[in-house]
Amino acid sequence: MDAVPAAPVRPLPATVRGARTRAGLVAAARRVFERDGYLDAKLTDITKAAGCATGSFYTYFANKEEVFAAVLEQAQQDMMHPGMGRVNDSDDPYAVLEASNRAYLEAYRRNAQLMGLLEQVAQVDPEFRAFRARRADAFVRRNAAGIADLQERGIAAAAVDPMLASRALSGMVSRLAYATFVGQESDGDGGADFETLVATVTLLWANALQFQPPNN
Known part of the structure; x- marks a missing residue:
């Protein structure tokens, strides 16, 4: 029985480009969370690290909680x-x-x-x-x-x-x-x-x- 994210996460993108963008956001979010901590991490820093517009973030995640859950889920699969x-x-x-x-x-x-x-x-x-x-x-x-x-x-x-x-x-x-x-x-x-x-x-x-x- 695998653990699931703490917050509801939107369906995975249907296109290769969408999947690539989402993966880039998750990777960038991990770097920002590990660098700044959860409380001090900002969505603008995540999107900047991912090289995408802030508006694009909301195509894949509703808030910081959702992207943190996605980062944790990825780590869970690794472990x-x-x-x-x-x-x-x-x-x-x-x-x-x-x-x-x-x-x-x-x-x-x-x-x-x-x-x-x-x-x-x-x-x-x-x-x-x-x-x-x-x-x-x-x-x-x-x-x-x-x-x-x-x-x-x-x-x-x-x-x-x-x-x-x-x-x-x-x-x-x-x-x-x-x-x-x-x-x-x-x-x-x-x-x-x-x-x-x-x-x-x-x-x-x-x-x-x-x-x-x-x-x-």
Whole structure:
């Protein structure tokens, strides 16, 4: 279940030119939001960065909330990696888990500024608070399905509730990613080496799910 934008967004343009203009506005909006923050971002700065007239903006978006929702949706698609996907018989489940965590953390690092802005805006805007909740739920459900698949294959402990385990473990990684890439202002990595970060969260996931050796 994918998260959806917090504000209603108009139908996508039917022409190639329209799609290109809208994409340019979304890309420009991201740059402006990341540079100025959500509250200080101005529509005139967005249209200037996109190289289009202010009037053209309203062909695609009604207001700043809509274009911010479109920017967040694009980031969401970037971050919705396969994650805890199906493990084939020939796969090492631990390696699949590590690759999943690496992909998520790399995507979070790419979108860290937006994740910080979403957290700030969600504190004061109920629509974006709902978006944040739907986003979290999408990750939890995806990972719960992956855990259930691992249980069917005898890799993860059968006694673990997939949904509860996913909520706990997904929340742990999400908050750690936020603290590492957003919450720390010193060097942008919260003092943790990226490889150590990947290895640590993978070990915690595997231990929590009581991974069995792949050849058992």
